[in-house]
Amino acid sequence: MSAATLDVARIQADFPILKRQVHGKRLVYLDSASSSQKPIQVLDAMDRVYRESYANVHRGVYTIAEETTAAYEAARGKVAKLLGAASAKEIVFTKNITEAINLVAYSWARANLRAGDAIVVTEMEHHANVVPWHILAAERGVELRWIPLTPDYQLDTTKLDDLLDGAKLLAVTAASNVLGTINDLRQLADAAHAAGARVLVDGAQAVPHFPVDVQAWDADFVGFTAHKMLGPSGIGGLWARPELLEEMPPFLGGGEMIREVTKEGFLPNEVPWKFEAGTMPIAEAIGLGAAVDYLSALGLDAVRAHEKSLTKYALDRLTDRFGDRLRIDGPRDIEVRGGTISMVLEGIHAHDVAQVVDEEGVCVRASHHCAKPLMRVLEVPATVRASLYVYNDEADVDALVEALSKAEQFFAI
Ligand SMILES: Cc1ncc(COP(=O)(O)O)c(C=O)c1O
Incomplete structure (x- = not known):
């Protein structure tokens, strides 16, 4: 069959x-919903980079550093294509989707939400799409509202407009890691945008399993995590609308996320590197690129x-x-x-x-x-x-x- x-x-x-x-x-x-296994193509790609061309990325001008940087950036391009992003610059690498959602919570949400604002989540969210909002709610006096379930384990959207009234963000999973339910994201995004809210999609259980197009979803932020999609652990990422990435302040400070540093302050790097502080999971990103190749070939x-x-x-x-x-x-x-x-x-x-x-x-x-x-x-x-x-x-x-x-x-x- x-x-x-x-x-x-x-x-x-x-x-x-x-x-x-x-x-x-x-x-x-x-148990692939927890973490998938890895094909030889991913293992080989990671082994090859360590054996043949390993060096830090975006730092060296010598040949192997340039090779590794090119492979790291090529992985970003592959992810962008997989997600239907308009440009590789819309993809920020993080260590997993949990960090991607926290990036939105610490950067975008703290710049845009204040006491009395509301965030709408659903009863089927993973803690990764709940706890960052609980932390923000406790810190800022933001209200969390919950979309309930129908008896058939789908989202009950009958009171969606009321829940979205005055909300600044709808944070929703594309597919439940418990129930298996796949949500109608376009319907949810249209309702959220009509209410003036941004839409964050937890794509952890979607990107590995069915075609995803961030533009067709009309989402504002979409997170993913490599280890559930045949790639290694230690790498994931965030797609976001370019204008949002531009206006978002940096999340983590340190090396490589800056253009200039003086005793008085710093100028951030361009998007997406503004959000990639310190030495990134290099071989893991390249392994993710190989996983995307594998999934795309299937x-x-x-x-x-x-x-x-x-x-x-x-x-x-x-x-x-x-x-x-x-x-x-x-x-x-x-x-x-x-x-x-x-x-x-x-x-x-x-x-x-x-x-x-x-x-x-x-x-x-x-x-x-x-x-x-x-x-x-x-x-x-x-x-x-x-x-x-x-x-x-x-x-x-x-x-x-x-x-x-x-x-x-x-x-x-
Ligand atoms: C729907 C969903 N969101 C988020 C996560 C968190 O993924 P990670 O631990 O890779 O950040 C998971 C992992 O189980 C998940 O299933």
Whole structure:
């Protein structure tokens, strides 16, 4: 079924880690929503830069420094193309999306929000898109407002205009890391802009999984993180409208983010380097560039088609096997969801399930998934989350179903 959209066997061969065993069983990796595995193309690109041309970027005039600088900047261009940005200068590298959102919170938001202003977030946000706003709210007297969920785990926009009334920012995820829900960003952005609010999109669970076009979304800020999209940890970034990046004050001060420094003060560098203080994660940025090449070669449309068919297969198999004993917290309609499947197995704690499942070589996450406000809405402390990606196939889903059955039998005794 999924072979029609991606050649999964060929993809699996690119991921050395998938050849290993755990507890004598084939490794079945179903935790890509937390962090994806890395193909040999990414590992090679990072290895190559350290072996053949490593030097600091934007500092040396010698050949290998220029080679590394060119590769680092080429990675920025690849990301810009992937996101539909008009220019590579609209991409700021950060260490992850958490830092990208904090960059907006510390720079743009502190320059623009004051007591009495409101920020609208949603009940399905990751802590990375909640806590920076809590910190700001406590410091500035800013109000946080929450878009609730429908019974089908989508955003309930019936009171959206009221929530946006007087708001300066809508901070919303493109896709939930717990429910799998994919949000209609254009509708949200249009409503926010009509109310005079800016729109920040958490793209952590979107950019790896389906085509993203920041201009079609009409967003103002979009964050992403490389380690969830086949790239290394330690690198991520922010896309923002160029005029916003121009007017935003620097976030971190130090080397390379300046044009001039005197005893009296400093002049900031141009965008985007104004926001890239100190030595950046150089090999990681180049690894991200290789990950973007890999994903682009697969085609994000094909990635989405593969995940849709595999998600349907997984939802059907789980429902057939467990029926009402397994609660799936997320939409059933695969048109509005991705391959992140959160489950509560009747009467068994998520951590107990994950431990038994691990004995079968199956990696799932048992956690609040850094979404504690959402856990309260779902009225559970944690869920078991299986998340699908380009290297997963029906055999992986079958292994999950069998492992969950073992957990159910184990705890029934
Ligand atoms: C939706 C979402 N936003 C933000 C993050 C934070 O990503 P990072 O830890 O790479 O900053 C995650 C990671 O789980 C996520 O799923």
